[in-house]
Amino acid sequence: MQQPVFFEDFEVGASIEFGEYHVTAEEIIEFATKYDAQPFHLSEEAGKAMHFGGLCASGWHTCAMAMRMTVDNMPEGETGTLGSPGIDELRWTKPVFPGDTLQIRNTIIDKRESRSRPDMGSIFMLNEVFNQNQELVMSFKPIVMFRKK
Amino acid sequence: MQQPVFFEDFEVGASIEFGEYHVTAEEIIEFATKYDAQPFHLSEEAGKAMHFGGLCASGWHTCAMAMRMTVDNMPEGETGTLGSPGIDELRWTKPVFPGDTLQIRNTIIDKRESRSRPDMGSIFMLNEVFNQNQELVMSFKPIVMFRKK
Numbered sequence A, B: 001m002q003q004p005v006f007f008e009d010f011e012v013g014a015s016i017e018f019g020e021y022h023v024t025a026e027e028i029i030e031f032a033t034k035y036d037a038q039p040f041h042l043s044e045e046a047g048k049a050m051h052f053g054g055l056c057a058s059g060w061h062t063c064a065m066a067m068r069m070t071v072d073n074m075p076e077g078e079t080g081t082l083g084s085p086g087i088d089e090l091r092w093t094k095p096v097f098p099g100d101t102l103q104i105r106n107t108i109i110d111k112r113e114s115r116s117r118p119d120m121g122s123i124f125m126l127n128e129v130f131n132q133n134q135e136l137v138m139s140f141k142p143i144v145m146f147r148k149k
Helices: A026-033 A044-049 A059-072 B027-036 B044-049 B060-070
Strands: A014-020 A086-092 A101-111 A118-129 A136-147 B015-022 B086-092 B101-113 B120-130 B137-146
Touching: A014 A059, A026 A059, A026 A101, A026 B060, A026 B086, A059 A101, A059 A118, A059 A136, A059 B027, B015 B060, B027 B060, B060 B086, B060 B101, B060 B120, B060 B137
Parallel strands: none
Antiparallel strands: A014 A101, A086 A136, A086 B086, A101 A118, A118 A136, B015 B101, B086 B137, B101 B120, B120 B137
16 A cells, blocks of 8 residues: 555554565675675675674665665655654664565554644654564654645 | 774763765765655755755765764774664754765763673764754764673
8 A cells, every 4th residue: 555645644553564675685785885884784704703693784774775665655746745854763673684575564653733834744653674574674763744735 | 083992982971073975966866766766866956846955865865874984984993883773863954965075973972781791782872964064964863782892
């Protein structure tokens, strides 16, 4: 199911699942080389030497992959999103490995009309990212601003 | 100044500044194309149509750039870091534009020994990312685990 477009359409408590992101060693290493070149994000051996157990994705890369799934799930064309002021309680709970397939569960936890801007409001979400074994690998709580109709 | 290597070396209240990340339109568009293909991260015109005022970086891209500056500031060779369980209170406070130069101020806000693992502890940080006009563009509070000596 796709994400609603306007503030009024979000229902507190509603939950949708979406995404199918195939994680590859090439992409893990490419992202880490550019942005997070710590040994355990660059080679299998260094990942094994840590508690991770093998090459694993930068946590920021997992965020980026979650964003890609989110954008792919946005309705085409008209969108009411006005961007995000931030994220609360981001947690990396399990390593993300090459060969993993990720999926998101997005739950609406609260919504608030803007006091200063009557044409918009904030949606408070919980995003949980799972791997193919239904293990939670990451969770975070985005705040996203949406236009009203 | 570089980041300390071991848990004992972090001092609550200590603050360091580092980094010099030059943001380009090419990199903003490249990152967004892969991970956050919303119009305002892909073209000047779409950014102008929003409240952002022009092409601006994905917030996740700003996180990635901050991580790059952090890794570049880690002491070479031996490092005590054991990864991060997560981030609190991530806020995107101003858009990041092509031509901006970013810098980080890292402040140690708390430290706690692990109850279950006597060989490690958690460092609670505040990272503030500024542009060349000393405007805060992003702030976040990473929790990072470090080995003891």
